[in-house]
Amino acid sequence: AQSVTQPDIHITVSEGASLELRCNYSYGATPYLFWYVQSPGQGLQLLLKYFSGDTLVQGIKGFEAEFKRSQSSFNLRKPSVHWSDAAEYFCAVGAPGNAGNMLTFGGGTRLMVKP
Amino acid sequence: DVKVTQSSRYLVKRTGEKVFLECVQDMDHENMFWYRQDPGLGLRLIYFSYDVKMKEKGDIPEGYSVSREKKERFSLILESASTNQTSMYLCASRWIRANTGELFFGEGSRLTVL
Numbered sequence: 001a002q003s004v005t006q007p008d009i010h011i012t013v014s015e016g017a018s019l020e021l022r023c024n025y026s027y028g029a030t031p032y033l034f035w036y037v038q039s040p041g042q043g044l045q046l047l048l049k050y051f052s053g054d055t056l057v058q059g060i061k062g063f064e065a066e067f068k069r070s071q072s073s074f075n076l077r078k079p080s081v082h083w084s085d086a087a088e089y090f091c092a093v094g095a096p097g098n099a100g101n102m103l104t105f106g107g108g109t110r111l112m113v114k115p
Numbered sequence: 116d117v118k119v120t121q122s123s124r125y126l127v128k129r130t131g132e133k134v135f136l137e138c139v140q141d142m143d144h145e146n147m148f149w150y151r152q153d154p155g156l157g158l159r160l161i162y163f164s165y166d167v168k169m170k171e172k173g174d175i176p177e178g179y180s181v182s183r184e185k186k187e188r189f190s191l192i193l194e195s196a197s198t199n200q201t202s203m204y205l206c207a208s209r210w211i212r213a214n215t216g217e218l219f220f221g222e223g224s225r226l227t228v229l
Contacts, residue, residue, distance in 0.1 A: 009155070032216050043119070043205055043220035044158075051215060090157065094216030102173075103216050107157040 002027045002093050006106035013081050014114045021076040021109050023065075023091030032094040033074040034103065035065055039087045047089075050074065051096065061085070086113045118142070119221035121206050127227045134193040136224050138206030145211040147189035148218065151175065152203040161204075164189055165211075196228045 036044040048059025095101040122137040160173030207218040
């Protein structure tokens with residue numbers, strides 16, 4: 001069974017600082033990987049996704065994530081955080097090629113941005 | 116753009132009341148889902164539907180039921196609301212033929228049961 005761990009429940013960074021949110025997954029092969037963002041009181045919006053190919057993927061709002069097979073990780077990064085990035089971030093994993101597969105979500109990381 | 120609309124953003128109900136949460140998607144997606152989101156627990160799947168009139172239990176179906184009479188609409192029903200069902204409810208849909216698993220979410224319905 002697939003699983004996802006986001007080790008950091010809360011992270012606080014200063015505006016303009018760099019950001020890295022960690023995501024580790026458990027799956028027998030290379031999964032499909034997603035990062036979603038949830039602004040306060042809102043639903044989840046897809047930031048980026050990885051299916052295959054280049055292991056560094058670019059997303060919206062200046063985010064990127066790198067798939068590292070050897071570490072079973074898919075960490076999210078942003079070089080310079082803006083106050084509007086304060087939100088909750090969810091990593092998710094799915095089984096490739098399985099149309100019926102459910103996504104498994106991590107517990108989320110809440111990002112706070114200091115002025 | 117895909118749009119998933121949840122009809123009620125905020126609801127306050129009393130214990131024992133019947134509650135309907137409605138979700139509509141406009142992209143002809145086959146699959147639809149209801150999740151519950153609680154602090155520290157992430158997203159937990161309540162029910163999902165592969166297609167019209169089809170439904171499957173997720174991880175936490177107890178106390179809930181669903182209805183999917185039309186492809187675009189998926190309803191979550193709380194037959195007799197209880198205080199432990201106070202939560203944020205998220206509806207999602209996906210296009211099965213894309214074969215990626217990617218979900219599209221609504222903005223959520225925050226339910227408070229008094």
